[in-house]
Amino acid sequence: MDRYEEYKKLLKTxxxxxxxxxxxxxxxxxxxxxxxxxxxxxxxxxxxxxxDIMKDQPPKVQLQTIEDSGIILTPVEQASQKLWHAIAGAGYVRMKLGIRDPEIFDAILYHTTGRDGMSRLEKVLYVADYTSCDRQYEGVEHMRELAKISLEDAMREGLRFTIQELSGLERTIHPNTIFAYNELVCDKLRQQRDSAV
Ligand SMILES: [Fe+2]
Ligand SMILES: [Fe+2]
Structure with a gap:
């Protein structure tokens, strides 16, 4: 059985x-x-x-996995249960599956919040989570069009959507989400300035 099939079998459980x-x-x-x-x-x-390997696991299990991985949650992370699966997932993949690749670890770790200075792989996973074929939210077609043109444009749209949604619900917004958004907006403004000169 190849490694993908093994992972799929595990996911099913x-x-x-x-x-x-x-x-x-x-x-x-x-x-x-x-x-x-x-x-x-x-x-x-x-x-x-x-x-999303840890997403359907009970919160207690997610927290235990985070602790076992030696990761300390910040107060914002403690208050945002939705973020736990990403942190626990990165820890689980490294600890239990023995996947030591730091790029895969970071891509899973930051797939919900984003961060500034994201690698290409991190951006790819962040956007893929919004544009995969199973997604059915309002605006998904627009996101898919953006993803065909520019990874950064799609990221910015995803972050804007997330910030808007979370603030509308009066939920915490992880600082990494703000950092990621600001970086992409600054890059866009710089490009606009450069092309206007
Ligand atoms: Fe997720
Ligand atoms: Fe996901």
Whole structure:
């Protein structure tokens, strides 16, 4: 059995059918985006497949995995249960699956918040999570169009959407999300200035 099949078998034991379909969709989308934007295709597929591995696990298990991985949560992270699966997922993949690749670790770790200075692989996974074939939110077609044109444009749109949604619900916004958004907006403004000269 190849390694993808082994991971799929494991995923089936850890998540709902709905989440399993999503994981396959994100893996497929991440592979395509990696091909388009020159990221490592195999790493993108693995990260896509495993990014939500802890999402259907009980919060207690997620927290235990985070602790076992030696990761200390900040107060904002403690208050945002939605972020735990990404942190626990990165820890699980490194600890239990023995995937030592730091790029895959970071891609899974930051797939929900984003951060500034993201690698190509991190961006690919972040965007793939929004544009995979199973996604059905309002505006998904626009996101898919953006993802065909520019990874950064799609990222900025995803971050804008997240910040708007979280602030509307009066939820915390992780500082990394703000850093990622600001960096991309600054880059865009700089490009506009440069092309106007
Ligand atoms: Fe996720
Ligand atoms: Fe996801």
């Amino acid at each position: 850890m998540m709902s059918e709905y989440r399993y379909r999503h994981s396959l969709g994100v893996a497929d989308e991440a592979r395509k985006l990696a091909e388009r934007y020159g990221a490592d295709v195999e790493k993108a597929t693995v990260a896509g497949l495993l990014h």
